Structures are given as structure tokens and as C-alpha cells.
Amino acid sequence: MIVCLADDLTGLVELAAQCADRGIRGAAYFDAGRVPPGTTHPVLFVNLACRDGKGPAARRRVTDVIGALAAKPISHLYLKVDSVARGPLAWMLRGVVDVTGTPSVPLLVANPATGRATRRGRIFVNGTLLHRTAFARDPLHAMTQSSLPDILAGQKARLSVALAADAQTSARVIVLDGASPGDVRRAAAAWSRSLAAAGAAPFGVELIRRWVKTRGAPFAVPQPPPFDRVLAVVGTQHPAGDALAAEFRAMGGASVRLGAPPVAAALPLLLQAPRRVTDPREVRRALAATACRLVSDLHPAGLMVIGGETAQTLLAALGISTARPVRSVGCFAELAVQGNDKSLPRRLWFKPGSYHDPEASLGALFDRGR
Numbered sequence: 001m002i003v004c005l006a007d008d009l010t011g012l013v014e015l016a017a018q019c020a021d022r023g024i025r026g027a028a029y030f031d032a033g034r035v036p037p038g039t040t041h042p043v044l045f046v047n048l049a050c051r052d053g054k055g056p057a058a059r060r061r062v063t064d065v066i067g068a069l070a071a072k073p074i075s076h077l078y079l080k081v082d083s084v085a086r087g088p089l090a091w092m093l094r095g096v097v098d099v100t101g102t103p104s105v106p107l108l109v110a111n112p113a114t115g116r117a118t119r120r121g122r123i124f125v126n127g128t129l130l131h132r133t134a135f136a137r138d139p140l141h142a143m144t145q146s147s148l149p150d151i152l153a154g155q156k157a158r159l160s161v162a163l164a165a166d167a168q169t170s171a172r173v174i175v176l177d178g179a180s181p182g183d184v185r186r187a188a189a190a191w192s193r194s195l196a197a198a199g200a201a202p203f204g205v206e207l208i209r210r211w212v213k214t215r216g217a218p219f220a221v222p223q224p225p226p227f228d229r230v231l232a233v234v235g236t237q238h239p240a241g242d243a244l245a246a247e248f249r250a251m252g253g254a255s256v257r258l259g260a261p262p263v264a265a266a267l268p269l270l271l272q273a274p275r276r277v278t279d280p281r282e283v284r285r286a287l288a289a290t291a292c293r294l295v296s297d298l299h300p301a302g303l304m305v306i307g308g309e310t311a312q313t314l315l316a317a318l319g320i321s322t323a324r325p326v327r328s329v330g331c332f333a334e335l336a337v338q339g340n341d342k343s344l345p346r347r348l349w350f351k352p353g354s355y356h357d358p359e360a361s362l363g364a365l366f367d368r369g370r
Contacts, residue, residue, distance in 0.1 A: 002043045006080040007051040007087050010308040014352040015080045015201045016045040016325035017333035032065045034321040051087035058088040062095030076211045079198035083111040086141035090157035097172045106191040108199035110178030117179035121163045122146045225301030227366040232270040233291045235310025247362050288317040303345035330364030
């Protein structure tokens with residue numbers, strides 16, 4: 001069994017959907033505590049939900065989840081992390097090292113498709129050093145350094161780190177460089193014998209397709225539900241949320257902000273967070289509560305959620321803990337809800353945070369003529 005851990009939900013579905021594109025069968029679990037101990041899936045994608053957590057707690061989360069799954073032999077472990085190294089990365093890596101005992105863990109955070117590159121251990125975003133970008137002003141994870149070894153050292157997880165170009169045999173984490181898809185493929189080929197590895201989605205996909213023993217053709221995907229049976233929930237304050245709402249309206253849907261005067265409740269409908277947010281957690285809870293009522297009243301066949309924390313809160317409120325990765329469509333990850341509960345939406349879509357291409361978003365999913 002191959003286990004893929006992700007520090008947040010959108011990173012989880014990004015990796016899972018891209019693996020599904022390559023015929024890699026698996027199951028995604030949105031809550032690490034809800035993974036059945038006897039699961040027989042060849043590949044598990046498990047959300048740790050620890051990006052905003054404290055360092056030691058993130059390490060414990062990794063070791064606890066792996067310990068709970070150890071009843072079935074684990075052949076390989078991949079830790080999917082943020083492509084600009086936000087979150088308690090060093091502590092999660094420490095957990096991987098501790099639980100697997102592997103001599104060294106290769107780490108490649110580059111994601112060329114979104115302009116994220118690593119050169120001599122320094123992270124670049126669209127050619128600009130990380131600490132000179134908007135990520136330096138991130139309200140939760142201000143990235144004021146660009147050197148990945150320095151970022152890891154600053155978290156004080158007592159973890160030896162070295163660049164691949166001058167790696168010492170005693171280093172437990174080897175930082176790899178990458179600026180193109182070819183770089184990522186070559187790194188995966190060079191490290192395919194590793195029992196454990198970490199990085200962004202592209203490195204994970206390339207490693208997993210080498211680790212997995214059997215692959216099928218990409219899933220025969222049933223037609224997605226028509227646009228007029230879709231509920232969308234937007235929790236992010238990023239301009240991409242406004243762009244999606246505008247496209248939603250242009251396709252004939254209605255959109256309303258939480259707290260605004262109510263509109264006639266009919267699908268397709270997009271529910272969006274208010275423009276001014278003082279308590280993000282309270283807004284997420286209110287969005288989830290309103291969305292649950294809409295699901296109960298309108299019975300949407302498809303649910304789109306933009307914003308990782310919003311998705312985590314809403315899925316928990318709906319009782320959806322697992323889904324089958326189906327495919328990636330443009331900038332969306334698509335999953336299918338399993339089980340016999342017909343009151344739940346059967347198709348889920350998420351938009352990983354690094355994919356903010358405003359073009360061909362909803363149009364990639366739905367035929368405008370429907």
C-alpha cells in the first residue's frame with residue numbers, strides 16, 4: 001500500500017486527481033481520523049489538516065496516522081506539502097523520518113505549472129525570489145526567506161538538511177532543485193527507490209506512478225451533473241473567488257454573499273463569503289451551516305467548494321469523509337462521493353490555491369449549452 005499524506009485538503013485533492021488522470025486507483029480521506037484500519041485500496045490519500053498547526057503537533061499527526069495504518073504493510077510514503085513551503089514543514093518531515101527510519105527523504109517543492117521553481121535550494125515564484133513576493137505578507141505564513149534549508153532550520157525541528165548538489169550522507173532531508181517538468185521527472189527517476197519522499201504534487205505524481213505496481217487506464221468518467229444542478233461555495237478572499245462568481249452569473253447562475261438579502265433559493269447557486277471578514281472561523285461555520293441547509297432543500301447533484309478551510313468545515317458538516325479521485329479538469333480537482341446516501345451531492349470539485357488561472361474555469365467543467 002502506498003500512503004500519501006497532505007498537509008491540507010486542497011493539496012490532497014490536487015495530488016489525488018492528477019494521479020487518477022494517470023490511471024492510479026485510490027481513495028481520498030478528508031479526515032485522517034476516519035480512515036478504516038482494514039482498507040484495501042492500493043493508494044491512500046489522507047488529509048492531515050495540519051498546515052496551520054504547531055510544529056510538534058504536526059509531527060505527532062504524521063506518526064499517529066502512519067501508526068494507525070500500519071496494520072497493512074506500507075510500501076511507500078509521500079508527504080505532499082506546499083509549493084512555497086508554508087506550514088510546519090520541518091516537523092512533518094521529522095515525523096516521516098522518525099516513523100519510517102529511512103536514511104534520507106528527498107524534498108522537491110517545485111511546481112512548474114504554477115511558476116514555482118527551486119534553484120540551489122531557493123524558492124522562486126514566476127522568476128522572483130519567494131521573500132520578494134506577496135507570500136512575504138501572507139497573514140498566516142509570512143514567507144520572509146527564500147532558502148528552503150533556512151526555512152526548515154528556522155522551525156527548530158532538529159533535522160539535518162542538505163542540498164542535493166552537496167549532500168552529506170548523514171543528512172536526513174535532501175533538498176532537490178527543479179524548474180521544469182523535465183527536472184521533476186528526472187528527480188523522480190533518480191529517487192524512485194526511496195521508501196519515503198516529500199514535495200509538491202508534480203514530484204508526488206511522478207514518484208507514485210513509478211512506485212505503483214499496476215495501473216489501469218484513466219477512469220471512464222460519467223458525465224458531470226448539469227450546471228443547473230450545482231451548488232458552489234466560495235470561502236476565499238482571493239480575487240479568483242470574485243472571478244468565479246462573475247463567470248457563474250455569466251453562465252446563468254445566481255450568486256449571493258453570506259449575510260446579504262436572500263435570493264430565491266434555486267440552483268445553480270453560488271454562496272460567497274462576505275467582503276469584510278473579521279473572524280474567518282466564524283464565517284466558515286456560517287457558510288457551512290447555510291450550505292448544509294441549501295443541500296437539504298435543493299438536493300444539488302454537484303458541490304463546488306473554493307477555499308481549503310471552507311471545504312474542510314463544510315465536508316465535515318455534511319458528513320462526507322471520503323471520495324474517489326476522478327480527474328483533474330483545467331484548474332479543478334474532481335472527486336466522486338461513494339455510498340448510498342442519496343441526500344448528498346455525488347460529485348465534488350475543488351480548486352487548489354496555486355491555480356488562479358481566471359480563464360476556462362467553469363467552462364472546462366460544464367457545457368454552456370446545458
